[in-house]
Amino acid sequence: MSSLGASQAAAGASSADPIRVMVVDDALVIRGMLSRMLEEAGDISVVASAGDGERALAQLKRNPVEVVVLDIEMPNMDGIEALPKIVSEHPNTQVVMASTLTKRNAEISLKAMELGAADYVTKPGSTGELRSADEFKRELVEKVRSLGKAARRRAGRLAPKSTTFRADPSRPTAAVPLQAKGREIVLRPLKPFRPDALAIGSSTGGPQALMRVLKDLGEVRQPIFITQHMPPTFTTILAEHIGRSTGRKCVEGATGMAVESGGIYLAPGERHMLIRSSGGRTVIELTEDPPENFCRPAVDPMLRSLSAVYGAKLLVTILTGMGSDGVKGGKVCIDAGAQVLAQDEATSVVWGMPGAAAAAGICGAVLPLEKIGQEIRRFAVDGGRP
Structure with a gap:
């Protein structure tokens, strides 16, 4: 055949x-x-x-x-x-x-x-x-x-659920992907601000998505914290690939490692990566606490720790992946005044994590992969100005 x-x-x-x-x-x-x-x-x-x-x-x-x-x-x-x-x-x-x-x-x-x-x-x-x-x-x-x-x-055998993204009337909606009527996802207002740190969570399809986002993002002064669901060895290789692909230093986080401006920090396999304030410095702490959402590393503990350190000065992005990791941590961040972006269904390998974040009402924008790096940069460099 x-x-x-x-x-x-x-x-x-x-x-x-x-x-x-x-x-x-x-x-x-x-x-x-x-x-x-x-x-x-x-x-x-x-x-x-x-x-x-x-x-x-x-x-x-x-x-x-x-x-x-x-x-x-x-x-x-x-x-x-x-x-x-x-x-x-x-x-x-x-x-x-x-x-x-x-x-x-x-x-x-x-x-x-x-x-x-x-x-x-x-x-x-x-x-x-x-x-x-x-x-x-x-x-x-x-x-x-x-x-x-x-x-x-x-193959066209299982059509995506039609979705309407409804934004708060106080914010521009040009970047909001509007689809046919069906389930409705309410987007939070995206207010102009310049974050002090950037966080990214991803799983299935994540390595490819991460490469695209980080390339499009370019050079920024903010540290970038990434949790990608992967086992040991794989995260080591992924950090090396990110470094070669972006031309920027990317390392697996280690306990006691000081966070530097512009650094890219990847959670190592089988360890949750947390960020703490210690003695006037921001440092990384790794733990072997139980898996969350069946995952270690998991996005939720990273986001909770980032929220405690950066509060409202944090921009979170949830990329393609199975499950709902990132939703609970994302809610903690939103409650502290931070903002969340998510990848859209059409460009996600699996619209689990970003879809769950969108459905939970914590996202300010749901965007195709090719626009996410640009949107992060708009905030990181220009303070979210149009």
Whole structure:
């Protein structure tokens, strides 16, 4: 079947049908384990599997799916070689990379996301990461489920809920994305101010979004604090990628590290990153407190700590990601007088975190990715003047 025929076949199915998945891994035992975990979710069906990228591509022509779980290291054609072909030939299909947790595979996984993969999972028992099979299963199922829905929207099988964004009459609405009537999200007034710090939270699709926002933002004097849901090693590599991409120093936060003007600080994997005032200095503190929203690092604790230090002089941005991390912390920030921006549904890989923030009524603007960096800069440099 051609890719066009595959798309038509996929479009003919009901959006209530189980999400169709292909598992690609050279190890038969791993394919079996992943397939069982996904099938047990009830709303996911593993309809195909393959031992290498070449066989996966051949199967995709005959058996269209919405999500491919793709191993990196395989014989004949590995995952990084197969990925661009999948993305090109099956543009509505979402790809989740699966790998062991090593520095090399972290590099490859981030490269894969630049090439079109939507997300990644690290296999249980990976070196350097102690995680249970239950934790891995929850993560795998949630990502496949969310990305399956995103694939259906791409294919036109599951239309985004129509949304009206209603702004306070006291603020300009030119930047507000207005859609057809349906659910209504009320935007808070965006008042002119120049923040002393910038905060960004992200998850699924976040690395790509972060690169775009930080490039568009350019040089600013304010420190930037980022929590991206990622395991150790991956956050180390992400910090390096951000530094190379932006030409600015980006580091993983460390306990006792002094916050400097213009610095970019990324929460390290398996640690919550908090910001404290100490002896007249602003410093970073890492904790191993329990996960919040099933995540460590999590956005909420970072935002609560930033609110305590910066109060009304904080600008928060919530980018693409699953779940609702950032909403509770964002409410704390709003109550202290800070302001919140969010990425819109059309440009988000998954409109979970930004959608939850918008629905909670804490956002001053909901914008496409290509406008977010410019909007942050408008406040950071120009004080929010039009």
